Amino acid sequence: MGLNKHNFSILITTKNRCSDLIFTLNKIKYLIETEEVECVVFDDGSTDGTFEKVNKDFPGIKIFRNESSKGYLYCRNKMLNETQAEFAISLDDDAHFITQDPLNAIRKHFDENKNCGLIALRIFWGLDEPVEIISAEKSQRVKGFVGCGHVWRMSAWRDTPNYPEWFEFYGEEDFSAMQLFKRNWEVHYFPEVLINHRVNIKARKKNADYAIRLQRSLRAGWYLYFLFLPLKVIPRKMVYSIWMQLKLKVFKGDFKALKALFYALFNLIGSIPKIIKNKNRFTDKEFYEFRKLEDTRIYWQPEKK
CATH class of the missing domain: 3.90.550.10 (Spore Coat Polysaccharide Biosynthesis Protein SpsA; Chain A)
Known part of the structure; x- marks a missing residue:
């Protein structure tokens, strides 16, 4: 091509x-x-x-x-x-x-x-x-x-x-x-x-692929933790991520989210060799500077008049 x-x-x-x-x-x-x-x-x-x-x-x-x-x-x-x-x-x-x-x-x-x-x-x-x-x-x-x-x-x-x-x-x-x-x-x-x-x-949560999307979203975030973040901050990030899924979804009856959570953890364990091969960790200074940046702008909404 x-x-x-x-x-x-x-x-x-x-x-x-x-x-x-x-x-x-x-x-x-x-x-x-x-x-x-x-x-x-x-x-x-x-x-x-x-x-x-x-x-x-x-x-x-x-x-x-x-x-x-x-x-x-x-x-x-x-x-x-x-x-x-x-x-x-x-x-x-x-x-x-x-x-x-x-x-x-x-x-x-x-x-x-x-x-x-x-x-x-x-x-x-x-x-x-x-x-x-x-x-x-x-x-x-x-x-x-x-x-x-x-x-x-x-x-x-x-x-x-x-x-x-x-x-x-x-x-x-x-x-x-x-x-x-x-x-x-x-x-x-x-x-x-x-x-x-x-x-x-709003309709995405009702789609048949909701659970697989959530699984892939979770595991991607965890992959990024282990690829880039200083080792000392990863445990706190992981615990917080899992807790928020339990608190906001699973404990409210969203059992598709529980399934996605378990599968994402299995994916993370299975990807350890790739993570080791591709890791490019921030230094403490880089991590500090990166965190100071403005968050990604994902959604834009017109201002209400």
Whole structure:
């Protein structure tokens, strides 16, 4: 999969969500049609006709396909490692830009902030676009970023390890954010550019995959503890994490959460060899400095008037 030189590459991984993907591609078509942008879609083994549909309706898009699924992170790593663009925009297949001229703003921010390795975009989570899109927030350095809408400076990507495919899903952005910190790159929250992530958060708990999502979220957090945190703080972090799951979920009758908790612990034990191989612990000073950073901006809501 060879990619030509462009200023921007929009990278989208998808699997069996053809309608979501086509909606997104139509929304960003005006960007894809500019000369400085390439759009790459990686179909991870879909069986719903995604590959054929994109090939037919969007001839300007480069689409690649795994015959059988190799995982979300495999696809993201492959696209990032092979693009020749200066900046790579990562979008989920159910996310699109609301801001109409995002590229110039993104480029300007990178040009003015040479230590910024990654831009975390402002994200509205909802099935419909917000009525009010203006934000008074200012750009600032933060701890991490969200997968559904961010932009890599590709020299920073090449300076850090790939996303850890053994995480499967959840936690890979925090992994990369901590690696960036260790390499003296900064993550900046950039509210000037707004993304609509078309997800109903409240409905997720009722979905059939709620327990597996919780399991993977828990274990990813624990993987990160053992990979990056000073050893002396890990026991307290682990006890607090487990206690909060018991207090807020299990003791209130959420027994799917109890199952997720046990499976996550088993996953952690089974991943000890990988953790030992990939650990990159903060010094006490680094941990102190990292903790002082502003928290990751995950959700944005319009101000109520």
